[in-house]
Amino acid sequence: MSYLKQIEVENFKSWRGKQVIGPFMRFNCIIGTNGSGKSNVMDAVSFAMGERAAALRVKHPEDLIHGAHIGQPVSDTASVAIRFCDDEDQETVFSRTIKASSEYRINGVRLTLAEYTEELQKIGIVTKAQNCLVFQGAVESIALKDPKERTKMLECISQSKEFATEYHKKKEALLKA
């Protein structure tokens, strides 16, 4: 199973110029004072996973460029690369750059968003599972979901949903036997 090893940002939100965040372990904890950029780390990962601007706490994609929040963007582009490492220590880099529109790359090779998302899914990253990344304030909303909704969400994240029909068929057959 691949894990996120490192994040490389360039002029993204609170990071000016090129900066490296990490290396990470399989389990990590980010701490810091209010406003220090903890949520921006989640936004960076989410951005590289193809998320829309609205989910990254900005109105327009160009607001993600460093300095844009005070009307002084330092560049006309921003990018984030997320470096995954698999069990054989093989690394794969997924990266997204915004200019007038987004550009997606894997190990530097340009792809469409659909191809990019498909490749992320191949290494077990389900970008469509909206709670794959649990953002600030989301713990409470997950806890308040009714059990059916919560089960649906966990099935989506674990990708066990695709086995549900087969599971129910086998369960019925067993009950009949």
Ligand code: ATP
């Ligand atoms: P809290 O503990 O309150 O949740 P946090 O550590 O999660 O805080 P973030 O929300 O990640 O903090 O970061 C907020 C900081 O990011 C602010 O200081 C804000 O000025 C800065 N920031 C956001 N967008 C940009 C941008 N486009 N350019 C530069 N700085 C930005």
Ligand code: MG
């Ligand atoms: Mg925060």
